[in-house]
Amino acid sequence: MHDRFAPFPPAATPGALLATVDTPALLLDLDAFERNLDRMQAAADAAGVQLRPHAKAHKCPAVALAQLARGAMGVCCQKASEALPFLRAGVGDVHISNELAAPAKAGPVAQWARHARLSVCVDDALQIEALAAATREAGSALGVLIEIDIGQGRCGVVDAPAVLRLLERLAPHPQLVFRGLQAYQGGLQHLRLRAERRDQALRAAERAGRVVSALESAGVRCATVTGGGTGSVEFDLESGVYTELQPGSYAFMDRDYADNEAGALRFEHALFVATRVMSTAAGTQAVVDAGLKSLTLECGLPVTWPAGGALRYTQANDEHGLIAVETGAPLPPLGRLLRLVPGHCDPTFNLHDELIAFRGERVEALWPIAARGHSR
Amino acid sequence: MHDRFAPFPPAATPGALLATVDTPALLLDLDAFERNLDRMQAAADAAGVQLRPHAKAHKCPAVALAQLARGAMGVCCQKASEALPFLRAGVGDVHISNELAAPAKAGPVAQWARHARLSVCVDDALQIEALAAATREAGSALGVLIEIDIGQGRCGVVDAPAVLRLLERLAPHPQLVFRGLQAYQGGLQHLRLRAERRDQALRAAERAGRVVSALESAGVRCATVTGGGTGSVEFDLESGVYTELQPGSYAFMDRDYADNEAGALRFEHALFVATRVMSTAAGTQAVVDAGLKSLTLECGLPVTWPAGGALRYTQANDEHGLIAVETGAPLPPLGRLLRLVPGHCDPTFNLHDELIAFRGERVEALWPIAARGHSR
Numbered sequence: 179m180h181d182r183f184a185p186f187p188p189a190a191t192p193g194a195l196l197a198t199v200d201t202p203a204l205l206l207d208l209d210a211f212e213r214n215l216d217r218m219q220a221a222a223d224a225a226g227v228q229l230r231p232h233a234k235a236h237k238c239p240a241v242a243l244a245q246l247a248r249g250a251m252g253v254c255c256q257k258a259s260e261a262l263p264f265l266r267a268g269v270g271d272v273h274i275s276n277e278l279a280a281p282a283k284a285g286p287v288a289q290w291a292r293h294a295r296l297s298v299c300v301d302d303a304l305q306i307e308a309l310a311a312a313t314r315e316a317g318s319a320l321g322v323l324i325e326i327d328i329g330q331g332r333c334g335v336v337d338a339p340a341v342l343r344l345l346e347r348l349a350p351h352p353q354l355v356f357r358g359l360q361a362y363q364g365g366l367q368h369l370r371l372r373a374e375r376r377d378q379a380l381r382a383a384e385r386a387g388r389v390v391s392a393l394e395s396a397g398v399r400c401a402t403v404t405g406g407g408t409g410s411v412e413f414d415l416e417s418g419v420y421t422e423l424q425p426g427s428y429a430f431m432d433r434d435y436a437d438n439e440a441g442a443l444r445f446e447h448a449l450f451v452a453t454r455v456m457s458t459a460a461g462t463q464a465v466v467d468a469g470l471k472s473l474t475l476e477c478g479l480p481v482t483w484p485a486g487g488a489l490r491y492t493q494a495n496d497e498h499g500l501i502a503v504e505t506g507a508p509l510p511p512l513g514r515l516l517r518l519v520p521g522h523c524d525p526t527f528n529l530h531d532e533l534i535a536f537r538g539e540r541v542e543a544l545w546p547i548a549a550r551g552h553s554r
Numbered sequence: 555m556h557d558r559f560a561p562f563p564p565a566a567t568p569g570a571l572l573a574t575v576d577t578p579a580l581l582l583d584l585d586a587f588e589r590n591l592d593r594m595q596a597a598a599d600a601a602g603v604q605l606r607p608h609a610k611a612h613k614c615p616a617v618a619l620a621q622l623a624r625g626a627m628g629v630c631c632q633k634a635s636e637a638l639p640f641l642r643a644g645v646g647d648v649h650i651s652n653e654l655a656a657p658a659k660a661g662p663v664a665q666w667a668r669h670a671r672l673s674v675c676v677d678d679a680l681q682i683e684a685l686a687a688a689t690r691e692a693g694s695a696l697g698v699l700i701e702i703d704i705g706q707g708r709c710g711v712v713d714a715p716a717v718l719r720l721l722e723r724l725a726p727h728p729q730l731v732f733r734g735l736q737a738y739q740g741g742l743q744h745l746r747l748r749a750e751r752r753d754q755a756l757r758a759a760e761r762a763g764r765v766v767s768a769l770e771s772a773g774v775r776c777a778t779v780t781g782g783g784t785g786s787v788e789f790d791l792e793s794g795v796y797t798e799l800q801p802g803s804y805a806f807m808d809r810d811y812a813d814n815e816a817g818a819l820r821f822e823h824a825l826f827v828a829t830r831v832m833s834t835a836a837g838t839q840a841v842v843d844a845g846l847k848s849l850t851l852e853c854g855l856p857v858t859w860p861a862g863g864a865l866r867y868t869q870a871n872d873e874h875g876l877i878a879v880e881t882g883a884p885l886p887p888l889g890r891l892l893r894l895v896p897g898h899c900d901p902t903f904n905l906h907d908e909l910i911a912f913r914g915e916r917v918e919a920l921w922p923i924a925a926r927g928h929s930r
Contacts, residue, residue: 182669183642186635186662189930200930201655234872256873257843259562266559276873279577279832279843280889286562293558301835304888325835332874333833333841340835364871456655457709459677459701459716465709467633467655470901471929476851476870494852495740496610496900497632497652497929498708512680513656524872525846529904531927551907551926553847553873554565554576 190534190541197515199541202472203452204530205517206430206545208537210448212244214429218411219248221443225415228422230254230273230404235426235524237549238533239267245429252295254404254424255549258283261290263548271295273404275360275424277325277333281308283554288312288320297321299360301335303347310351321357322348323404328361328385329378338392345398358402361386362424367409368477372439379410383417390419408435412443432523434477450483450517451526452534453499455510464501464510468518469494472529477522491518528553566910566917573891575917577830578848580906581893582806582921584913586824588620590805594787595624597819601791604798606630606649606780611802611900613925614909615643621805628671630780630800631925634659637666639924647671649780651736651800653701653709657684659930664688664696673697675736677711679723686727697733698724699780704737704761705754714768721774734778737762738800743785744853748815755786759793766795784811788819808899810853826859826893827902828910829875831886840877840886844894845870848905853898860893867894904929 189200199205222229231245234256242253242264252271255261261272277299278284290296291313300306300322313320324341327334335341341359348354366378390400406414406423414420427435430449453468473480475494482489488507493500501516503509510516520526527533533545565576575581598605607621610632618629618640628647631637637648653675654660666672667689676682676698689696700717703710711717717735724730742754766776782790782799790796803811806825829844849856851870858865864883869876877892879885886892896902903909909921 181642183638183666184662186638186928186930187658200658202929262559262562266557277832279830282563282576286560289560301833302888327836331836331839332871332876333835335835454655456653457677459709459711460703460707463707468929470850470852471904471927474846474850474852476846495708500708512678528847529927529929551847551905552562553578553844553905554562 188544189532190544192541192543194541196536196539196541199452199515199534201452201454201515202468203534204527204532205450205452206533206535207448207450208535208542210446211429214431214445214448215245215248217443217445218425218428219250221412221415222423223249227415227420230422230424231429232275232424232426233264233549234260235430236527236547237552238527238545238547239263239269240545241429242269243267251422257553258287259552259554260549261296263552265290265294267548273321273323274298275362275404277301277305278308284308284312288316288318291318291320292316295321297323297357299323299325300344301325301333303344306344306347306351306354309354313353319353319355322354323357323360323402325360326386326389328382329363330365332364338389338396341389341393342396342398358400358404358421359386359389360404362405362407363410364407367407368434368438369409370438372441375409375438376413379413380417383414383419387419409438412441427523430523432477433481433519433521436519447483447519449520449523451480451520453516453518455512455514455516458509458512463503466499466501466516467497468499469497471496473518473520474522474525474529476525480518480520483517483519489516564920565908566920568917568919570917572912572915572917575828575891575910577828577891578844579828579910580903580908581826581828582909582911583824583826584911584918586822587805590807590821590824591621591624593819593821594801594804595626597791598799599625603791603796606798606800607805608651608800608802609640609925610636611806612903612923613928614903614921614923615639615645616921617805618645619643627798633929634663635928635930636925637672639928641666641670643924649697649699650674651738651780653677653681654684660684660688664692664694667694667696668692671697673699673733675699675701676720677701677709679720682720682723682727682730685730689729695729695731698730699733699736699778701736702762702765704758705739706741708740714765714772717765717769718772718774734776734780735762735765736780738781738783739786740783743783744810744814745785746814748817751785751814752789755789756793759790759795763795785814788817803899806899808853809857809895809897812895823859823895825896825899827856827896829892829894831888831890831892834885834888839879842875842877842892843873844875845873847872849894849896850898850901850905852901856894856896858892859895865892
């Protein structure tokens with residue numbers, strides 16, 4: 179009855195000039211993105227460490243496939259429901275780097291495990307019981323990693339004896355295959371000074387290493403030790419503790435990560451929010467059409483791009499952003515397209531249904547952010 | 555090829571116990587919600603002011619239809635693309651309470667205006683030219699409201715002479731029907747003290763009233779003066795300036811609005827984020843499965859519900875929340891369902907694809923948040 183209301187046009191079409199993109203929109207600079215992927219894969223290869231990039235950062239199967247094509251062994255997801263679009267896109271090895279919050283979530287994971295290599299974290303015997311029941315019912319095998327806390331103070335058991343207690347609970351369930359440990363310290367990823375970040379990363383890795391050694395002394399071998407993030411990856415690679423690393427943001431580089439003092443392994447901004455000037459009526463500032471529903475503020479404000487310009491994003495309302503102009507510089511005109519580097523890439527991706535991938539001045543492809551909102 | 559991967563089960567089914575809802579999920583307490591709608595409509599009716607609730611708060615057509623059923627004249631949307639799901643759901647009168655950021659957005663709006671009563675804001679002659687061209691091509695008529703700035707310092711022209719200059723630009727386009735003014739002051743909505751909020755709301759309304767009077771002296775009548783929000787509505791209703799009001803949050807009441815000192819017109823918490831305890835391994839805190847991808851922090855942290863309990867949400871990571879427990883109180887067990895009152899309802903709605911409407915202890919319906927992500 180109401181389809182007489184025509185659809186709203188797509189934000190972009192492949193081949194179109196980037197300047198014609200409807201806003202707000204999430205843009206990916208493919209040249210910068212591909213350089214970022216190449217650099218990280220080369221570093222992992224040089225260190226002999228596997229790369230399992232985190233898909234929670236982007237929720238976009240096309241991004242994951244580009245990482246796999248360069249040598250990534252698989253991806254991480256953070257929620258059970260998040261894994262599905264990646265499995266359906268053909269990612270054959272997905273690690274759910276988190277505990278499942280309810281026994282019911284184990285059912286679909288166990289079903290999927292009949293057709294792909296899947297693993298999940300545990301830090302409590304109840305989780306093991308739920309996974310055992312679900313895999314028994316599905317007739318599948320599932321990898322299990324025991325999460326240990328190496329300083330973040332979030333999930334994970336604290337020491338080798340606690341790991342051994344969980345291994346006892348795993349033992350009666352041969353379809354639950356112990357793969358090793360997950361050890362992630364998110365708290366150090368944004369320490370601004372490289373020396374401080376290095377110090378904390380090495381300490382965290384040592385803490386993980388001590389658990390691995392204690393388990394070895396008890397006759398338990400950890401085939402996998404997985405963890406790490408974009409802020410610590412250069413140190414994690416050299417730690418000798420991790421067998422695989424989980425960075426996600428390196429492919430995109432938000433403002434928060436760019437504020438870290440960089441080391442030898444550097445990444446470029448590849449992710450932008452495109453926005454347009456929608457009001458200059460105040461005469462002293464510009465209002466743009468990207469606010470809290472197009473970018474998130476928990477890690478601070480976005481910055482305009484290229485850096486060093488006269489425009490500064492100063493405030494986000496739900497659907498508006500305020501742009502201050504340097505004294506003496508002209509106001510940007512109504513309709514002017516601006517690029518913003520978002521403060522924090524993961525939750526920003528989660529606001530958008532598609533990623534407009536461009537090269538130079540042309541739109542190349544529209545990539546569905548298929549796991550957007552898959553938070554269960 | 556990959557549909558062998560079964561779908562992830564729905565978060566809830568109508569008739570099920572609320573305790574079985576998969577998390578994280580957005581919940582609506584229908585009893586509280588309906589009381590909120592009734593109270594606001596009764597207050598508007600008593601004041602002889604029309605109610606045009608803001609749909610940007612919830613993006614959910616079923617919510618809008620419940621408001622219309624009680625007497626609301628129509629809804630506001632904040633973006634052109636946001637209007638479409640409401641039009642398709644049968645909302646016959648939609649005001650886009652914002653300027654369109656690009657001429658291209660005027661095309662679909664003008665097309666839709668052939669089948670519904672639509673209006674849009676302007677604060678620049680260029681916007682008028684775009685609307686004129688699009689309505690000419692569509693053969694439609696469109697309501698136009700000139701936005702004035704009454705103290706927020708965002709969009710809108712500053713005085714009556716500026717309105718008159720825009721009216722000159724409207725005059726050659728009879729298909730663009732001048733309806734009056736939009737005057738909204740978002741900056742005062744969260745002043746905590748009622749007296750301060752009252753003072754600022756009356757000042758803002760007076761500022762709007764002076765422009766209306768000046769236009770009347772120039773022979774221009776404003777049939778509509780639209781604005782107001784949940785924080786100022788009790789004062790806006792009595793101002794004698796507004797002919798219609800645009801509150802949105804009153805239907806749900808987030809933590810930020812509840813922190814305001816209330817007046818005679820009170821609303822209840824009807825919106826909750828359901829979350830489950832997913833780890834207690836640390837022994838000193840609980841970790842829940844709702845973080846920045848299920849709620850937003852720009853207006854502060856969520857609180858646990860019912861109020862006054864021993865649990866406090868202290869930190870949100872992307873997919874995790876940390877829950878501190880009062881000294882001496884027990885840790886909530888793994889899997890325990892908690893309800894959170896989100897800090898800020900609008901961007902929180904924008905993270906979820908459906909609203910789980912419940913009554914008492916039972917799920918009653920799943921309402922699609924059909925305009926989620928419609929930010930263009």
